[in-house]
Amino acid sequence: MSVVVENLTVQYGSLTAVNNVSFLAPTGAVTVILGPNGAGKTSTIEVCEGFRKATTGTVRVLGLDPTSDHAALTQRMGVMLQGGGVYPSVRVRDVISHFCALYGKKVNASELIERVGLTQRATSTWRRLSGGEQQRVSLALALAAQPDIAFLDEPTSGVDIDGRDIIRDIIGELSHNGTTVVLASHDMAEAEKVATHLVLFHSGSVVATGELATLLEVRKRLRFTSTEGIDLVQLGGAAGSPAHHLGNGVYEIAAETSPRLIGKITQWLAEQQLPLHGIDMGHESLEDAYRRLTRGLS
Amino acid sequence: MRRTLLQLGAELRIILRNGEQLLLTLIIPLILLGFFGSVDVLPSGDDDPLTFLVPGVYAVAIMSSAMVSMGIATGFERSYLVLKRLGATPLTRMELVSAKVLSIFVVEILQAIVLLSLGIALGWRPEGNVWPLALLIVLLGTSAFGGVGLILAGRLRAEINLAAQNGLYLLMLLLGGMIIPRDSLPGFLSDAALTLPSTALADGLRAALNGTGQLLQPILILAAWAVVAPLVAARRFRWS
Numbered sequence: 001m002s003v004v005v006e007n008l009t010v011q012y013g014s015l016t017a018v019n020n021v022s023f024l025a026p027t028g029a030v031t032v033i034l035g036p037n038g039a040g041k042t043s044t045i046e047v048c049e050g051f052r053k054a055t056t057g058t059v060r061v062l063g064l065d066p067t068s069d070h071a072a073l074t075q076r077m078g079v080m081l082q083g084g085g086v087y088p089s090v091r092v093r094d095v096i097s098h099f100c101a102l103y104g105k106k107v108n109a110s111e112l113i114e115r116v117g118l119t120q121r122a123t124s125t126w127r128r129l130s131g132g133e134q135q136r137v138s139l140a141l142a143l144a145a146q147p148d149i150a151f152l153d154e155p156t157s158g159v160d161i162d163g164r165d166i167i168r169d170i171i172g173e174l175s176h177n178g179t180t181v182v183l184a185s186h187d188m189a190e191a192e193k194v195a196t197h198l199v200l201f202h203s204g205s206v207v208a209t210g211e212l213a214t215l216l217e218v219r220k221r222l223r224f225t226s227t228e229g230i231d232l233v234q235l236g237g238a239a240g241s242p243a244h245h246l247g248n249g250v251y252e253i254a255a256e257t258s259p260r261l262i263g264k265i266t267q268w269l270a271e272q273q274l275p276l277h278g279i280d281m282g283h284e285s286l287e288d289a290y291r292r293l294t295r296g297l298s
Numbered sequence: 299m300r301r302t303l304l305q306l307g308a309e310l311r312i313i314l315r316n317g318e319q320l321l322l323t324l325i326i327p328l329i330l331l332g333f334f335g336s337v338d339v340l341p342s343g344d345d346d347p348l349t350f351l352v353p354g355v356y357a358v359a360i361m362s363s364a365m366v367s368m369g370i371a372t373g374f375e376r377s378y379l380v381l382k383r384l385g386a387t388p389l390t391r392m393e394l395v396s397a398k399v400l401s402i403f404v405v406e407i408l409q410a411i412v413l414l415s416l417g418i419a420l421g422w423r424p425e426g427n428v429w430p431l432a433l434l435i436v437l438l439g440t441s442a443f444g445g446v447g448l449i450l451a452g453r454l455r456a457e458i459n460l461a462a463q464n465g466l467y468l469l470m471l472l473l474g475g476m477i478i479p480r481d482s483l484p485g486f487l488s489d490a491a492l493t494l495p496s497t498a499l500a501d502g503l504r505a506a507l508n509g510t511g512q513l514l515q516p517i518l519i520l521a522a523w524a525v526v527a528p529l530v531a532a533r534r535f536r537w538s
Contacts, residue, residue: 102301
């Protein structure tokens with residue numbers, strides 16, 4: 001395990017930001033610390049990075065104490081802050097070259113700039129970059145470390161669709177090459193695309209942790225989209241199970257998804273000359289899982 | 299050492315890119331010396347105004363680079379999370395601080411070359427073999443003003459720090475006997491100003507470079523500031 005967090009609590013005065021949290025991040029995995037803003041994700045990551053001391057509890061990163069072994073950890077750790085971290089008047093090429101030199105691992109700055117898709121912006125100053133471009137520079141600074149572990153705080157926040165693809169590809173490459181990635185995010189859809197493991201935060205506590213696939217329940221329902229106003233009794237009769245309208249033309253059949261059920265629905269829609277705009281089956285989404293797991297929690 | 303030199307290069311590039319820092323550390327002292335060295339408006343009596351002005355303006359320049367320029371830049375680096383980000387690299391705090399201090403020395407050497415050359419061009423001549431003592435006073439002044447600058451930069455919001463550094467600069471400039479003789483101030487202000495680092499630096503440099511005046515008192519006052527201010531800054535500094 002690259003990260004072992006045991007009974008971690010972080011307090012700011014009387015405010016408890018992280019409350020008795022424990023989780024593991026396996027080596028080479030992409031572990032996403034997921035939760036809404038203010039859930040305690042950044043505080044937890046900052047303890048792992050050695051920026052903040054734990055009020056109580058223990059944290060080991062690559063077998064090191066992030067605070068007392070900080071110097072040793074910095075040689076093996078890449079960090080992407082939630083924002084900022086670069087002086088506004090500094091040029092992209094200069095800051096990336098500087099970080100490559102500080103780590104001294106012979107990482108080629110030009111190749112790194114190309115890897116994050118910023119070759120055309122290499123001579124621009126930080127202040128002239130868009131939010132998404134700044135995020136990609138921050139990612140490049142983390143990669144300059146050739147890290148064994150990378151902590152990425154909201155890496156795709158404010159990034160456009162092309163930039164997201166680049167960042168996702170890089171995260172995938174890192175994991176493929178054995179680098180452990182620990183990523184904080186509030187974006188459920190994004191997390192679902194990159195995570196192999198999840199730590200779900202809610203109000204400073206962990207509500208679930210484990211592999212992505214095991215956290216998502218197999219749905220025992222089928223959803224499809226058509227026009228509004230379908231007769232639910234007739235639809236339920238055709239499907240052989242109760243039907244519900246969820247709004248905006250989205251219908252749900254409360255039954256195990258199967259080819260036979262899908263066949264019944266599509267045949268009935270065709271007979272009624274109704275359109276089929278979409279069909280959804282299988283696992284629940286991460287957002288659904290998060291809502292299920294945090295239902296009833298304050 | 300390798301990382302310190304790398305960071306020193308980065309610090310110097312940032313100083314060169316920031317026109318306002320060059321204005322503060324070089325252009326304003328040059329204008330002060332050029333103007334007051336050419337126009338006899340200061341109440342210097344029968345003394346040559348340049349013997350008063352050249353060390354005084356160099357003291358202003360040291361205060362500008364060690365306190366205001368470094369303090370404002372550091373305040374903004376805190377605000378932009380630059381210091382926090384560097385804290386996650388192998389660059390240690392000691393290497394970062396060393397690089398910053400060395401960058402100030404590089405600027406101060408440049409200031410000395412430019413300002414003392416202008417002083418000599420205007421007719422000023424240093425007296426006696428006092429350069430080692432002048433160097434000691436410059437080192438103490440740098441430590442004192444660097445400490446004061448970091449006390450403010452390490453606690454205040456960047457914009458408030460900017461205003462506070464400039465306000466303190468103006469106060470020390472007016473009260474510290476740097477370009478306006480302290481004798482011109484009301485008695486109580488003149489006495490109180492004796493304890494300021496700006497007064498001690500200007501008086502010490504005058505004694506060292508002109509070979510006249512008290513040397514021990516300003517050195518002791520400056521040494522006290524040079525020890526206490528960095529200690530307070532180190533204890534109270536917030537990195538982000």
